[in-house]
Amino acid sequence: MISLYDTVTAEVRPLALREPGKVSLYACGPTVYDHPHLGHARSALTYDLLRRYLEWRGLDVRHVANITDIDDNIINRARDEDRTEGEVAVEWEAVYVDAMARLDVLDPHDRPRATEWVTEMVDFVGRIMDAGAAYTTPTGVYLRVRDVDGYGDLVHRDLDDLRASAGARVEVDEAKEDPLDFALWKAAKPDEPSWPSPWGPGRPGWHIECVAMSLGILGDGFDIHGGGNDLVFPHHTNERAEALAVGRPFARHWVHNAMLNIEGTKMSKSLGNYRTVVEMLDEHPLNGRAFRLLVLQTHYRKTMEVNPELMASARAAIQRLDALARRASAAGIAVQTGAAAADPRADGGAVEAFRAAMDDDLGTPQALAVVFDTLHRANTALDRGSTDAQALAATVFELAGALGVAVDAGGRGADEDGAIEDLVARRQAARDARDWGTADALRDELSALGVVVEDTPAGPVWHRK
RNA sequence: GCGCCGGUGCCCGAGCGGACCAAGGGAACGGCCUGCAAAGCCGUAAAGCCGCGGGUUCAAAUCCCGCCCGGCGCUCCA
Numbered sequence: 112m113i114s115l116y117d118t119v120t121a122e123v124r125p126l127a128l129r130e131p132g133k134v135s136l137y138a139c140g141p142t143v144y145d146h147p148h149l150g151h152a153r154s155a156l157t158y159d160l161l162r163r164y165l166e167w168r169g170l171d172v173r174h175v176a177n178i179t180d181i182d183d184n185i186i187n188r189a190r191d192e193d194r195t196e197g198e199v200a201v202e203w204e205a206v207y208v209d210a211m212a213r214l215d216v217l218d219p220h221d222r223p224r225a226t227e228w229v230t231e232m233v234d235f236v237g238r239i240m241d242a243g244a245a246y247t248t249p250t251g252v253y254l255r256v257r258d259v260d261g262y263g264d265l266v267h268r269d270l271d272d273l274r275a276s277a278g279a280r281v282e283v284d285e286a287k288e289d290p291l292d293f294a295l296w297k298a299a300k301p302d303e304p305s306w307p308s309p310w311g312p313g314r315p316g317w318h319i320e321c322v323a324m325s326l327g328i329l330g331d332g333f334d335i336h337g338g339g340n341d342l343v344f345p346h347h348t349n350e351r352a353e354a355l356a357v358g359r360p361f362a363r364h365w366v367h368n369a370m371l372n373i374e375g376t377k378m379s380k381s382l383g384n385y386r387t388v389v390e391m392l393d394e395h396p397l398n399g400r401a402f403r404l405l406v407l408q409t410h411y412r413k414t415m416e417v418n419p420e421l422m423a424s425a426r427a428a429i430q431r432l433d434a435l436a437r438r439a440s441a442a443g444i445a446v447q448t449g450a451a452a453a454d455p456r457a458d459g460g461a462v463e464a465f466r467a468a469m470d471d472d473l474g475t476p477q478a479l480a481v482v483f484d485t486l487h488r489a490n491t492a493l494d495r496g497s498t499d500a501q502a503l504a505a506t507v508f509e510l511a512g513a514l515g516v517a518v519d520a521g522g523r524g525a526d527e528d529g530a531i532e533d534l535v536a537r538r539q540a541a542r543d544a545r546d547w548g549t550a551d552a553l554r555d556e557l558s559a560l561g562v563v564v565e566d567t568p569a570g571p572v573w574h575r576k
Numbered sequence: 577g578c579g580c581c582g583g584u585g586c587c588c589g590a591g592c593g594g595a596c597c598a599a600g601g602g603a604a605c606g607g608c609c610u611g612c613a614a615a616g617c618c619g620u621a622a623a624g625c626c627g628c629g630g631g632u633u634c635a636a637a638u639c640c641c642g643c644c645c646g647g648c649g650c651u652c653c654a
Binding site for chain 2: 344372
C-alpha cells in the first residue's frame with residue numbers, strides 16, 4: 112500500500128485513488144519567462160519520481176504538467192525586450208523542456224498551455240459568478256472567499272487568521288469586499304494582451320488556468336495535485352477555492368515539495384541567488400544524474416542544500432554505480448536499467464526493502480540506502496566470483512532505474528572511440544610484453560584524453576572521466 | 577506578529593519509543609588486491625550520547641513543556 116503525506120490532513124495517509132489502478136497527477140509547471148533554476152528542477156524531479164515509482168508499482172499514471180504562458184512576469188519581460196508575450200513564452204518553454212529532458216525527467220502525458228485554455232477559464236469564471244460566489248469591480252472579477260467553506264484548510268488557518276496577516280507584504284485593493292478576495296479575471300489594461308469575456312476584455316486571474324486544465328483533462332476529484340510548498344498559499348489555496356466555489360471535487364491528495372536552499376536561504380528569482388539548470392548541467396557531464404541523486408538523498412518534504420561540494424560527492428556516488436555496471440558487463444552480466452517490469456533475477460529482500468521505503472511517503476533516502484547496500488553486496492559477490500553477483504547487480508540496476516537514475520556501463524560509439532580502443536589495445540600489448548614503461552605512457556596519453564582504463568580479469572575496460 | 581517545517585558524525589542525510597544498525601552517500605586514514613594504478617574488498621577514525629533545559633516512561637535521538645537557532649509562507653515565487 113502506497114502512502115503519501117497530504118497537505119490538507121497534514122498526515123501521511125494511504126493513497127486513495129478515484130479509480131483502482133489508475134492515478135491522475137497534476138503537477139504545477141513553470142511560468143515561462145526566464146531560465147529555470149535548480150528549484151524548478153527539484154520540483155520537476157519530485158513529481159517525475161512520484162510518477163516513475165507509481166508506474167513501477169504497476170499503476171497506470173496520467174501525468175499532467177502545465178505551462179503558464181501568460182502572466183505579469185511574461186508581460187514585463189516582453190515589454191522590456193520589445194517583443195510579444197508569445198515570443199517570450201515560446202522561447203523559455205523550449206529552454207525548460209530541453210533542460211528537463213537533460214535531467215531525464217519524463218515528458219508528462221499532457222503539457223497544456225494556459226493561453227490555449229482561455230475559453231474554458233472564462234466559462235469557469237462564469238459558473239462561479241452563477242453560483243453567486245464572485246462579484247465584479249472596475250479591476251476585474253473577484254472570488255468572495257467567505258463563500259467557500261474550508262478556504263484555509265490547505266494552509267491550516269481560518270479566515271480571521273488569514274485576514275490578520277493579509278497585507279503583511281503587499282497592500283490590499285480597496286475595491287474588494289474583503290482583503291482576502293482574489294481576482295478570477297483581470298480587466299484589460301492598455302498594451303496588455305487580453306481576451307474577450309462577459310465582463311469585458313481581460314486576462315486570467317489567480318491560476319484559474321490550473322483549475323480549468325486539471326479538471327478539464329483529469330476530471331473531477333482527480334487524485335494528486337503537486338507543486339512547491341511556496342505555492343500552498345495563496346496559489347493552491349485559491350485554485351482549490353475556485354473549484355469548491357462551484358461544488359466540484361478537486362484534488363483528493365495534495366503533495367508539496369520543499370524548497371532548495373543555497374547558503375542557507377531559499378533559492379529564488381527575487382533574491383537573485385539562483386543557479387540555472389542549464390548552467391549546472393553544462394558544468395559537468397555527470398551533473399544531470401548527480402543532481403537527481405542529490406534530490407533523492409533528501410526527503411522531498413525537507414529543505415535541501417546545494418553547493419559545489421555536494422554536487423561533487425553526488426558525482427562520486429554516480430561513479431560507483433557506473434563502476435559496478437562496468438564490472439558487471441565485463442563479467443558478462445547484462446546491464447539493463449529503467450526496466451519497467453520487475454526484473455525476475457532481482458534479489459527479493461532488497462526489492463522488498465526498497466518498496467517498503469518508497470511506499471512510506473516516498474522514502475527515497477532509505478530507498479537509496481538499499482540500492483547502495485545492494486551495490487556493495489554485488490561487488491563483494493563479484494570479487495568472490497559468486498553466482499549471486501548476477502542477481503545483486505540486476506537488482507541495483509532495476510532499483511536505480513525505478514528512481515530514474517540511469518547507469519552507464521561505459522563509453523562506446525562516438526567517433527573518437529576507435530582511436531581510444533586502439534590506445535587501449537596497444538597498452539594491453541605492452542603489458543603482455545611486460546613493458547611497463549610503454550604501458551604507463553599510453554595510460555597517461557589516455558588520461559590526457561579524459562579516459563580512465565581499468566584492468567579486470569576479463570581484460571581492460573575504459574570509461575570517460 | 578501569526579502559521580508550518582527543521583536543528584543527528586568532518587560534510588550531506590536516514591531513524592520518530594525498545595535488539596549493539598545511530599542507515600546510506602561523500603571525504604579522511606590503514607591494509608588487501610594490482611607490475612604500478614584504477615575499480616573493488618577488509619578495517620579504522622571515541623557521534624561523551626542525536627540544539628539547550630525540564631518532564632513522561634521499565635525504556636527517548638524518537639512523546640510532552642519551555643527556550644535558543646535556522647528555513648519557508650502570509651497575493652501571482654517550484
